[in-house]
Amino acid sequence: MHERAIAFPVEATRRDLLLGAAAGLAALALPFDAFAQASTNENSETKGTNAMPFIKTADNVEIFYKDWGPRDAQPIVFHHGWPLSADDWDNQMMFFLNEGFRVIAHDRRGHGRSTQTDTGNEMDTYAADVAALTDALDLKDAVHIGHSTGGGEVVHYVAHAKKGRVAKAVIIGAVPPIMVKSDKNPGGLPIEVFDGFRAALVANRAQFFLDVPAGPFYGFNRPGAKVSQGLINNWWRQGMMGGAKAHYDCIKAFSETDFTEDLKAIDLPVFVMHGDDDQIVPYADSAPLSAKLLKNGTLKTYQGLPHGMCSTHPEVVNPDLLAFIKG
Template identity: 55%
Template sequence: MTTITTADGVSLYVKDWGPKDGPAVTLSHGWPLSSDSWESLAFHLASAGFRVVHHDRRGHGRSSQPWDGNDMDHYADDLAQVIEAFDLRDVSAFGFSTGGGEVARYVGRHGTGRVARLGLISAITPLMLQTDANPGGLPLEVFDGFRAAQLADRAQFYRDIASGPFYGFNRPGAKVSQGLIETWFQQGMQAGFRNTYDSIAAFSATDHTEDLKKFDRPTLIIHGDDDQVVPIDASARATKKLVPHATLIEYAGAPHGLPDTHKDRFHADVLAFLKG
């Protein structure tokens, strides 16, 4: 565990797990979480011989909380600086949810010269917001509701997400894990207020269409067909159309937080892709 300082003075907290000579994997986390949200997969891959580098996004976790720069371009540039600081090459870059947008924008801005494989997990790509060109997206009112809820009572808002749609715990018969709820809540509350507020616009209104068109490496897309946070039709299935060579794996009945709710299958699918 260490920190690096970006070109604009932001301190990023970075974990570097596994053998240093192992194949490199980067993991970009979702909103409003931290690199801790990846701990199960990171441990599994590191134990299998991979070097797993995963950082807390600016404004999240143990990274510093800049007032400005809470947007996808800065997120992608931060990822690039992590990759360069650790001199990672032939990287398999995975992103979950907002982190999927980060990975896509990294490719859009920095290319794939250091990239071997790409993974989009429950990702926000290509565009969450409903527009004339993206009629299948979610209406602006949804994200305005997120912002209003954060301003009104961020702590309760985060508890409601974690105990409800994120893991599908609001579905009949769901096996609820209070531990997952608490861990999600703690990670969210560790992040900066301004940073998580601004990030709602970053993950909802950033169009990754052109970024995805630059994906020229083997790509894995994993998404649950009961994702209530990032509905699959406007995300994974739309992304597959823009990246036709990608492998799309749909998990029947799985929620947004499938890396935890479907852990064994998820680990096996990711490892098979990395070794394929």
């Protein structure tokens, strides 16, 4: 079968094509101009449904967030891992939205659509940003769910949250108590591992952000793994939206922050979920230790599941989350 060539009419001169392209671009520019104007508002969600919602922190950083569902329903707040964004929770947000919850997820500073900061990329400021968001939305009795670095963010925020803001918490494949190896944490990963992350990010961030999801993050490097190119591409997309400086700084934040005292201070119910084939946050030096430090912690171990199990196995993760929240 011969392909039919597409011919432009004689009248379609180069000048006509350029004029047509210019007109098309002008038409496309209108909504972007409107967005740019709306996004300068401190909290643009209140200004109209066509604007992307942000809050502005005390140090003038804009934090992007999604807020879906009935405003009078119990809120669930999702905290993403490094170097991703709120989009990493799309599956869980849709699931819990359909269960009648109000679902919220934000892009951590320096990540996703939030300001690409060169300062404040550490856990104290991350938790302060969460507090600013929960204050702005006036969230009460919320369930905070954090994956990986987001799990550390949840622990640090919940340990210091205002009374009445939090009902329960969940940490999944999370970095607490502390990742880096030391005399106090002999089972941790050597600092050279994280130095390697930093070197790879600086050398070729785009390639590094392909290698991580194509390999250990989702367990796609395991024999017989069912590889999803879509997950790999989406991980890369989210990572490249953020700022290199913020991502570089965040490696220290997730690997060297000691969450021991935060874990001890939390008396609310906390569900600790972790795959025992996690190649990013090794199981033995994380989940069981966190569960022991918590006053009211429940540990569930998922045999053979990888670090990114929320994306590879949502049919397993989501019902367990729902049972904990409703329990």
